[in-house]
Amino acid sequence: MSTQGRKRPKFLGPMVAVAARETGSLFRMPVGWVVMALFAFVTGLVFVTSTLIPSQPATMRGFFALAGWLLLPVTPAITMRTFSEEYRSGTMESLMTSPVSEWAVVLGKYVGSVAFVALMMIPSLGLLAILVGVASPKPDAGPLVAGYLCLMLLGMLYVAIGMLASSMTANQTLAYLGTLFALLLVLMLPAVPLERAPEWLSRAVGYVNVHARVADFSRGLIDTRHVVFFVATSAMCMGITWLMVTARRWR
């Protein structure tokens, strides 16, 4: 690269580099392998004991339900490092003084973490292959596609919330607990009695009812409104994360 006539830094290449480092670093340390192995073991065990039962319908519904709950403690373990570790170790200073935009950093970390969630699902394809091999009649494709899509959308939302928490603190434990409590709050919100609450509040809480949306997916329904909800909420969290990262310059 010439020192003269230097070009404006690119976006995509640096973003992919950040994403690759983010995913790669999880596999260069025990945490990535341990999380993947535990996820595969628990889902595999439940699959064998509750799905592979003669005369039961050939469905992965049990796996999807369990995987959805497992994402709750697992995703914060993936995202707690994203920013907190960079703040703690000082690498954030090197990163943010590199010719890479804040958006490329935030999106790169997001893509890298979501990619890890996707990789966690890969061993379950083996369970699916077993089910397809032994079941008669064969399982319907619709609920399977909807189930995996739902897991990925849940993963995307959880990662976005986890990264937001991580961008606020240099303490990984705090980032983990903050994410876990935020996710529990989101999931438990619809259970709050709102009979006397204003209508706008009831509607708002109804809108963030993740359970109802997941229930539709588990029936094999892919409703674009649900997809838009997960994507838009994740995008909103990413926007706030970007603000948190950028605001550090203006302390």
Next chain:
Amino acid sequence: MIELQGVSKQFGAMTAVRNVSFRLEPGEITGLLGPNGAGKTTSIRMMTAYLAPTAGKVLIGGTDLAVDPGLGRSRLGYLPESTPLYPEMQVEQYIRYRGALAGMGRREAGMAAGREIERCLLSGVRQQRVGTLSKGFRQRVGLAGALVHDPEVVILDEPGNGLDPAQIVQFRSVVSELAQKRTMLISSHILAEVERMCSRVLVIGGGELLADGSIAKMTRGSGRIVVSCAEGDGARLREGFEKGGWSVHTLKGEPGEVRLSVMKVNMTRQKVVELAASVSVVLSELREDQPSLERAFMEILEKAGRGGRGAA
């Protein structure tokens, strides 16, 4: 080229940096000195767009960092003080990653990483994990990462920390080579190193730029003549110097003795002896201290009332 125009930074009610202006040109190695908490790191963080100034402008190669921080940072290579690295990455992998962050493709990043591995003498550890390296090697990995995109401006914060004498010699030669076509700013506590490597020095104290000039200019007048006499004669000798218009400092002497330091400007050993004789004082010690950056630095801080006893 890097230029600061009236740059200030406030953290709440505290002013960390106040109205600092200077311009550094290519081919120049400049040392940034100041006691702990003087505002060096805050100034550097503003020069690297890590922090935004509260007032003023920072220009890198003519680009205002507030207007286009991305373009400004593409012209900048920065090694932070603690050399933060990813311990789980291999040396070459890390340097290539830094190249990719600068927008280089795989091939280009690979070639640039190879060049920096050669330059920073990392060939023997290129496949080793960063977390297993000694501090000296980690410092070199950080430097290679900062240089991989061939920046016009290089800022190194405490680069000599933790290096052994042989590594310091190697580091000095790398810096000299880099400075041939780049603007270099080195913040360091090791004044002797700054004196060897840099042609120009900026001194920051209490967030203000206290001095800016060549080392020759800064050390001029920092030479001293040190005299000692019996405690009872000290006041008389001091008064004699002051009457002659010479600047005198009292130094710590042996018990029962007074030790004075006189600025060497327009002063010779002969004149000192004559003056002592004229006030009937017998000198027990008379020696000359050569000009040095350390002394010049201490004097700048003392003049500014910042206390010259802290580290640089």
